[in-house]
Amino acid sequence: MKEKELLKRLESRGITLDAMLEAALKLYIGEEREKVREKLRELMLYYLEDINVGALLMAALLLEENFEVEGDPVNLVADELIGINIAEYIGGKMGLFNFFYYDTRKPGILAELPPFLDDAVGGFISGCMTRLFQGTVERP
Template identity: 40%
Template sequence: MDILNKLNIKIDELIDSALMLYVGEKNEIPKVKEKLEKIIIDSLNNPNVSVLLIAAFLLDKEGKKGNLPFNYHDDPNYIYVDEVIGLAIANEIAGTKAIFNFRFYDKHKPGVIGKLDREGYMFLDDAIAGLLAGCMSKVFEK
């Protein structure tokens, strides 16, 4: 959460972003929100998820300084490691189903994901998409 706090991203913003793509009964939203918050917190405490989020943050930091071996600001199509980070996070949280859900979040970029993308965070937007895709997939496991 420290990195997210540095970017002024709060847990409520993550929850709201995840729920923007929610398809289900409206009366279930409070229960889904409660479960989702717990899953997000648990996922952020997973060292594998945390390290991948840190990696995304540091890659964006270095990219903005021009220290990556490609033109970071162009977000070239041949660079896909940003999606790999998002996929790895989604998979770590909820397995194969989350990988499919990642594509949905990456494509639509709801809430904070779109905000990060517009602010030029090439890696972190995909990392957060993976986090939310994994967590929302986990919500509906049981």
């Protein structure tokens, strides 16, 4: 699935690239915010083209559309597993810790999303933020 197609599917659920960038930067403490935003935007677009990231985000989209869950039940862990896998795939083990940071605080759009999407998008955001600050700002 191409990045634009996936973005359209996410946007149909109210998840825009700008909303993901804003959520990511809500927990950012530092300077050069615009520079960080632009680099993060490039990184997000890069990973939206990755087949594995696309598959996991699409799985979350399809689960929200086809699997009825009321609220966010305590015994539901599949949503966390999707988010963790995206975060670790992009950001390695540090991405996992960043995932829990974003997951507990739910900045921006993450607070508005249903269970599968908040964790999948949270994993995507935290993985990209981790990758951005691992000393490799350029594409991997």
